[in-house]
Amino acid sequence: xxxxxxxxxxxxxxxxxxxxxxxxxxxxxxxxxxxxxxxxxxxxxxxxxxxxxxxxxxxxxxxxxxxxxxxxxxxxxxxxxxxxxxxxxxxxxxxxxxxxxxxxxxxxxxxxxxxxxxxxxxxxxxxxxxxxxxxxxxxxxxxxxxxxxxxxxxxxxxxxxxxxxxxxxxxxxxxxxxxxxxxxxxxxxxxxxxxxxxxxxxxxxxxxxxxxxxxxxxxxxxxxxxxxxxxxxxxxxxxxxxxxxxxxxxxxxxxxxxxxxxxxxxxxxxxxxxxxxxxxxxxxxxxxxxxxxxxxxxxxxxxxxxxxxxxxxxxxxxxxxxxxxxxxxxxxxxxxxxxxxxxxxxxxxxxxxxxxxxxxxxxxxxxxxxxxxxxxxxxxxxxxxxxxxxxxxxxxxxxxxxxxxxxxxxxxxxxxxx
Ligand SMILES: Cc1ncc(COP(=O)(O)O)c(C=O)c1O
Numbered sequence: 373x374x375x376x377x378x379x380x381x382x383x384x385x386x387x388x389x390x391x392x393x394x395x396x397x398x399x400x401x402x403x404x405x406x407x408x409x410x411x412x413x414x415x416x417x418x419x420x421x422x423x424x425x426x427x428x429x430x431x432x433x434x435x436x437x438x439x440x441x442x443x444x445x446x447x448x449x450x451x452x453x454x455x456x457x458x459x460x461x462x463x464x465x466x467x468x469x470x471x472x473x474x475x476x477x478x479x480x481x482x483x484x485x486x487x488x489x490x491x492x493x494x495x496x497x498x499x500x501x502x503x504x505x506x507x508x509x510x511x512x513x514x515x516x517x518x519x520x521x522x523x524x525x526x527x528x529x530x531x532x533x534x535x536x537x538x539x540x541x542x543x544x545x546x547x548x549x550x551x552x553x554x555x556x557x558x559x560x561x562x563x564x565x566x567x568x569x570x571x572x573x574x575x576x577x578x579x580x581x582x583x584x585x586x587x588x589x590x591x592x593x594x595x596x597x598x599x600x601x602x603x604x605x606x607x608x609x610x611x612x613x614x615x616x617x618x619x620x621x622x623x624x625x626x627x628x629x630x631x632x633x634x635x636x637x638x639x640x641x642x643x644x645x646x647x648x649x650x651x652x653x654x655x656x657x658x659x660x661x662x663x664x665x666x667x668x669x670x671x672x673x674x675x676x677x678x679x680x681x682x683x684x685x686x687x688x689x690x691x692x693x694x695x696x697x698x699x700x701x702x703x704x705x706x707x708x709x710x711x712x713x714x715x716x717x718x719x720x721x722x723x724x725x726x727x728x729x730x731x732x733x734x735x736x737x738x739x740x741x742x743x744x745x746x747x748x749x750x751x752x753x754x755x756x757x758x759x760x761x762x763x764x765x766x767x768x769x770x771x772x773x774x775x776x777x778x779x780x781x782x783x784x785x786x787x788x789x790x
Pocket of ligand 1: 403404463464465466467493495496542544545546571572573574593594604748
């Protein structure tokens with residue numbers, strides 16, 4: 373029995389009722405972006421109808437808007453186990469990471485080193501490479517083990533040295549699902565005197581986060597990957613956010629939230645986190661191991677993510693069983709069931725020599741939505757030797773996916789594999 377009553381929560385997501393050719397569509401594109409519950413849509417509409425205003429005015433709508441923004445910082449801080457003033461909203465992860473790398477970059481000089489990885493999304497690599505070109509900073513890129521798509525930790529240890537000033541690492545791969553041992557990586561970096569930023573975009577939808585526990589200096593994620601609208605989130609330790617050079621205009625109060633924010637999106641982001649807390653209250657096991665240190669909304673969120681994790685990974689086992697039964701399939705990522713706690717429910721594969729775009733187009737015609745290509749995990753696809761030939765098909769499961777959908781996908785792939 374899954375921890376979550378999936379049919380009950382599916383009713384909350386209007387887009388899950390869309391049909392094509394008389395059949396409900398099935399979303400396997402979660403790693404590219406998730407659907408949103410009605411409460412997120414309502415929160416965004418409510419913002420625009422009742423409190424649409426700029427920041428800091430002496431009148432009703434501005435006061436309501438500011439109260440909403442304050443609330444949103446508190447709610448997202450609970451998701452990450454941070455303080456509200458350590459949470460910064462922005463356009464998306466990529467834009468926030470360009471701002472972060474530019475600020476850290478302003479403290480670096482020729483010969484200073486930044487460590488990135490071949491497993492990461494380009495949004496966690498490109499901004500640091502741009503810095504290297506501008507400031508003569510050396511970027512070291514840590515390799516992946518191509519057999520199971522895990523980070524080569526020995527290579528990471530070798531890459532971190534006395535000149536390392538910053539390590540930018542992903543918590544989970546958006547392409548093949550691998551979870552990196554972030555707490556250990558943070559320890560290695562801190563021992564060398566370097567700061568660490570963690571790209572949690574592909575991790576936050578699947579597993580509970582406690583930034584204090586892993587002790588990362590910065591963490592980035594995107595609300596549209598965890599049932600919210602298109603808004604990015606940056607967490608930073610207060611001392612660093614306050615001391616790094618920031619790129620802001622003179623009158624602005626906040627050093628990181630530049631310009632007027634996407635207020636309605638931030639309202640929707642708070643509602644997405646509140647939806648997750650409700651999942652925790654309804655389906656979570658608040659007395660589960662490791663949760664006794666949390667209370668209130670933080671406890672509900674941790675319980676939600678534990679329930680989501682077990683529900684998704686149970687379904688993922690069914691998906692991998694089905695995929696493994698297909699003739700000629702090649703899969704990338706951890707396949708050993710005993711190591712499934714080292715991965716998220718996202719998998720990349722190819723049906724024999726069928727171009728991945730042919731597979732996803734055929735699935736699309738059948739109302740099953742999946743991505744092909746490199747999904748900006750460009751370096752990984754290069755290392756796997758797939759970049760020149762169309763990458764791979766990517767299927768990701770979220771807590772709203774069902775066993776019926778997975779069986780339908782596997783049946784369709786079996787036909788396509790013939
Ligand atoms: C792992 C990972 N990092 C970063 C990004 C970029 O996020 P954004 O679209 O918010 O810039 C993505 C988006 O797919 C991602 O999956």
